[in-house]
Amino acid sequence: MTDRLLELFEQAEGAFISGEDISSKLQISRTAVWKQVERLREQGYLFEAVSRKGYRLLAKPEKLDIARLLAGLQTERFGKTVKYYDQVDSTQTIAHALVQEGAAEGTLVIAEQQTAGRGRMGRKWHSPKGKGLWMSLILKPNLPLQLTPQLTLLFAVALCRTIRNVCSVEAGIKWPNDLLIHGRKISGILLESSAEDERLQHVVAGVGISVNLEKEDYPSELLSIATSLAIEAGHPIDRVELLCRFLLELEQLYGLYQEKGFGAIKLLWELLTVSLNRPIRCQTAQGVVEGISESIDDSGALMVRLPDGTLHRLYSGDVEFR
Amino acid sequence: MTDRLLELFEQAEGAFISGEDISSKLQISRTAVWKQVERLREQGYLFEAVSRKGYRLLAKPEKLDIARLLAGLQTERFGKTVKYYDQVDSTQTIAHALVQEGAAEGTLVIAEQQTAGRGRMGRKWHSPKGKGLWMSLILKPNLPLQLTPQLTLLFAVALCRTIRNVCSVEAGIKWPNDLLIHGRKISGILLESSAEDERLQHVVAGVGISVNLEKEDYPSELLSIATSLAIEAGHPIDRVELLCRFLLELEQLYGLYQEKGFGAIKLLWELLTVSLNRPIRCQTAQGVVEGISESIDDSGALMVRLPDGTLHRLYSGDVEFR
Structure with a gap:
């Protein structure tokens, strides 16, 4: 009808x-x-x-121009195979199924709309039609399991650098991998990984970027904590260009990381973060941690100086600035 | 027929x-x-x-007496739900499916025979009928992903202690989690884990124990590297008793670990290992590592002293004694 x-x-x-x-x-x-x-x-x-x-x-709702995407991609592997959908429950679910079918590293699943987009800790991710980039990238890094959190930080660095370059807005990284502009969230990154003993088997990296959402596109409860690139830049952003640049940045940093290790990624993360040297508060399974965020360590953990002077290693959690 | x-x-x-x-x-x-x-x-x-x-x-082939198992179990959760099969491709595959259906922590999948038992690094695991304990245990530890390898070591400690107590044989742990008697392998442990960012979601722990296999049960190419508890002890072993004791040991160590951390597990592992203070050789993705195995660190990695005096951290690999 x-x-x-x-x-x-x-x-x-x-x-x-x-x-x-x-x-x-x-x-x-x-x-x-x-x-x-x-x-x-x-x-x-x-x-x-x-x-x-x-x-x-x-x-009419804008559709991603996949032909232009494939023509514009300067990567060697990332995004060279694209599975494009009008509407899915979650690109993560589809990417996991593709892994089972033997999909190659770099395979990208992207959808105009997710009806059940997943965020961290089982939260929902708001992914309305034609306004964002809702995608999942399949990786098969030859990495010890212990180093997976470094990949999480790498994704945040690649996306933050891309957004700064393409949109000229002051995006910053909130530990471990949220991107904020003026304190409001513009993207979500979720790495779902599978391991066999101490070796990573594969990673399905979900990335959601709120590109051209307008204020009317947000439920009222999200307006105070979420924003979009278009709102912050003051004009619509070309999703295809953003995606091409992101995949290239990501592939280059991933190559650098595989070859040289975490050093350079850690330096870049520290340059782009808004999470260091601030009084923070975090609810963990062991109780509330309060202190000053000093650094990240080589495992990607946040090192927090407690009031008694000792250093606490925070592996995960939602950090609030006090 | x-x-x-x-x-x-x-x-x-x-x-x-x-x-x-x-x-x-x-x-x-x-x-x-x-x-x-x-x-x-x-x-x-x-x-x-x-x-x-x-x-x-x-x-006739011996069948596990599940009623006796459930009556003999002194655990609170481990093995309280048992899924018992005559023959499966792999208990790991079934356990993963159960996780998707929401199975509780401690759910045990056990089979008399596996037709496609999985070992580390995609290897097959020889699991003939009625002679071993071929099983998978579902865990949902509230752990940072970085600490998963500690769980791998915990499993080896629990199994080694159980075997020493029940069978009075000199089992030892080869890093990270193989169990050997007189240099021959008697069990395999494979932890398949899933994580969301830096949090573990669930672990499916596959444990294969060669209990009552006789020499005729092994393909000739395995005879020089594999053995069974019955061969080493000189008499058949009661599989139900072994399993009850293993699940109890495992649950107790797991509880200790969740409460107090890795310290005690590390000490026990060091007491039971045959892998330390020996000249070793290991093929890794970055090349061959040769040196003296000195210790394990808190991430479960093997610390190897290289000929030039530096310490190398080995995250994974097949270690050969030289």
Whole structure:
């Protein structure tokens, strides 16, 4: 039904169509017309409704131009195989299934919309249609399990550098891998890894970037803690360009890391972070940790100076600035 | 067909049945009779064959007495839910599926026989019928990913202590988690873990113990490197008792570890290992490492003193004694 409605609007080429017209052409009630228009709105179509004139289609949801993506990619492996979906529950779920089928390192799963996007600690990730980059990248690093958290930091560094370069906004990294602009979150990174004894088998890296979301796209409870690149930059961002640059940055840093180790990545992370030398508070399984965040160690843990002068190693948790 | 053949032998109550008799009763050729008997032999049935008398059944494969297991278990959680199978491809595969269905910590999958038992680094694990303990235990430790290798060592400690106590044989741990008696392998431990960023989600711990295998049960290429508890102890071992004791030891050490950390486990491991203070050689992704194994560190890595006097941290690999 929405397909037939869209057809009518396409034929009208931006002119108004009255509800009565639609109703008779599609043989549905006026209420049903309104419902169908609402459904299209949820999918990212933009309509103007004027009483006595009816509706006209102002804009269609933007689709990622995959041909342009593949043409623009300067990587050797990352994103060279792309699985592109209009709507999925979660790109992570699809990527895990692809791993089971033997997908190669660098395979990218990307969707215009996730209906059940996953964040850290079982939280949901808001991923509306056509406005962000919601993706999962398959990696098969030949790494000891103990070093996986270094990869988590590497992802944050690659994304932060890309966003700064492409959008000219002051993004910073909150330990371990959240990206913030003016204290509000613009991306989420979630590395799901599988290991056999002390060797990593594969990693499915989920990356969500809120690119062109507008304030109206956020549920009200998220507005104070989340933002988008478009809101911060003051103009829409070309998603294809952002993605090409991110995959290249990521592949280069990953290569550097595989070859030379964590040293350079750690330095870059420290340059880009907003989490060091601040009074912090963190709820852990062992209780609340409060102190001054001093550094990260080679395992990616946050070293916190406690009030009694000792250093506490924080492996994971949600850190609050006090 | 094997079912009907077994029925005949059951009715004979240990007396000989001629091949001709079987052939006419089952309406199959003499060659087919021989093939069916061989098939039963592979499943652990023991036959005597005497020319002109025929075959008689001497022993049936031992089945784990699950009722006795559940009655004998002194654990609080480990093994309280048991999934018992006659034959599976791999208990690991089944345990992973159970995790997806929400199985509780401590759930045990155990099989009389594995047709595709998995070992470290994609190797096969020889798991013939009724002779061993082939199992997988589901754990959901609240641990940072970096500490998973400590769990690997914990499993080796628990199994080594159990075997020493129950069988009075001199088992020792080869880093990280192989158990050896007189230089031959008697068990394999494989921890397959899943993590979300820096937090472990679950671990499926595969443990294979060669309990009552006899020399004839090993393919010839394994005889020089593998042995069983029965061969080393000189008598069969009660699998149910061994399993009860192992699960209890494991649960107690796991509780100690969760509460007090790695210190005590590390001490026990060092007491039981055969891997320290020896000239070793190890092929790693970065090349061959040769030196003297000095200690393990808190991440479970093996610290190797190189000829130039520096210490090398070995995260994983197959260590050879020189």
